[in-house]
Amino acid sequence: MIETILLPFQFGFMQQAFLIGIMLAIPTALLSCFLVLKGWSLMGDAVSHAVLPGIVLAYMVGLPLLIGAFIAGMVCALATGYLSTNSRVKQDTIMGVVFSGMFGLGIVIYAAISPSLHLDHILFGNILGISDQDLWTTGIIAALVTAGIVIFWRDLMLHTFDPAQARTIGLPVTMLHYGLLAALSLTIVATLSAVGIILAIGLLIAPGAIAFLITRRLGSMMIAATAITVASTVVGIYASFWIDSAPAPTIILVLTIAFIVVFVRKSLRAPAKTAEASLVTERPASLPAE
Numbered sequence: 001m002i003e004t005i006l007l008p009f010q011f012g013f014m015q016q017a018f019l020i021g022i023m024l025a026i027p028t029a030l031l032s033c034f035l036v037l038k039g040w041s042l043m044g045d046a047v048s049h050a051v052l053p054g055i056v057l058a059y060m061v062g063l064p065l066l067i068g069a070f071i072a073g074m075v076c077a078l079a080t081g082y083l084s085t086n087s088r089v090k091q092d093t094i095m096g097v098v099f100s101g102m103f104g105l106g107i108v109i110y111a112a113i114s115p116s117l118h119l120d121h122i123l124f125g126n127i128l129g130i131s132d133q134d135l136w137t138t139g140i141i142a143a144l145v146t147a148g149i150v151i152f153w154r155d156l157m158l159h160t161f162d163p164a165q166a167r168t169i170g171l172p173v174t175m176l177h178y179g180l181l182a183a184l185s186l187t188i189v190a191t192l193s194a195v196g197i198i199l200a201i202g203l204l205i206a207p208g209a210i211a212f213l214i215t216r217r218l219g220s221m222m223i224a225a226t227a228i229t230v231a232s233t234v235v236g237i238y239a240s241f242w243i244d245s246a247p248a249p250t251i252i253l254v255l256t257i258a259f260i261v262v263f264v265r266k267s268l269r270a271p272a273k274t275a276e277a278s279l280v281t282e283r284p285a286s287l288p289a290e
Contacts, residue, residue, distance in 0.1 A: 008241040017127045017247055020138050020194050021233040024203065027145040027187050029229035032208030033221050034149075034180060037160050042092050043080070043181075044204040046099030048188050048197045050076030052106030055192075060113060066137060066189050073185030076102055081181075125196035127237070127247045134193040141190040145183045149222075156180065157218050195248035202252035203229065206259055213262045232258060 008014045035044050054072025055065045080098050084091040130138075149156065158166040159176045167173045184204075191200040211225035236251030243250075 008238055013128050014237070014241060016130055016135060017237050018234060020127060020130055020135055021237055021247070021251065022230055023139050023142045024187075024191055024194055025229040025233045026226055027142045027149070027183075028191070028200075028203040029207040029211075029225040030146060030149045030153075030222055031180075031184060031187055032204050032206070032229075033211060033218065033225050034156060034160055034208075035184070035204060036208035036212055037218070040184075041205050042095045042099075043077070044184060044188075045201045046080060046095040047073045047076050047181075047184055048191075048200040048204075049099040050102040051185075051188060051192070051197055053102055053109055054106075056106055056109045056113070060109075066192070069189045069192060070185050072102065073188055074182065077181040077185060078178075081177075125192065125194045125199065125248045127194040130193050138190045138193065141186050145187050145190075148179065148183060152176070152179075153218070153222070195251070199248050199252050202255060206252070206255040207232075210255070210259050210262050213259075213266050228258060229255070 009018070031044075035041055051069035051072045054068035054070070054075075056068075057072075058065050058068025076098055080091070080095050083089070083094045083098070087094070155166070155171055155176055158169075158171065159173060163173060166176070187204070188197070188200050191197075191203060195203060207225040207229040208221070210228050211221040214224050215221050232254040233251050236254040237247045239245075239254070240247040240250040
């Protein structure tokens, strides 16, 4: 019985899948908290789609694909910020136009050059077939992003909730803004080999959304998001072994189920709390007057 339960952990490719999944879970969970609180959910979607033309162009000129992906992601983030600042169009509309345009550009370039590069691995990842180089790259990026967020999380918190106050007390608001965008681009680059650019948005949004329903303190939210993402990653990869499915979509499915469970639980508890509060309010009025 125990041997059957531990069977997935006995294979080398499964061990690497668990390892890279846990490494990705930490920075994506921490970033998701700030993306959800700042209303940047669509920004994560935009950057994840915008890296495709950078990947294809990097392949054409012989550069590492991750470099092309990072440059394209930063170009998308900077273009979105510039256009939203210098036009009357809302930021979410600009992000929708930019990311769909860059994604379309990537598909057109890819179809024009007909490369030997497998697009399926870019779009959906291949967590069971990662190389040692992918493992090292992901680990380095995850460590850098995690360290940056842990060190500057208080500054990022003030920048997220009150940018004007952050600027008034002398915080480098511009550096925090573009540093967060750079961390987002780097994290998406790190997820390419594991979950691909299509499913990366799930890891960048769902953990923060779930943790937001659980707690109202940022510190507790970051801890909860990390724990939830690590647990969902392990459960998703483990379950995919037995149901013969792709690990990345299974991880996202587990996170989605977790969100639904937490949301339903909070929704059911809300009426009970409201009823209890009304009883407490009405009780003094029912007491006899002295």
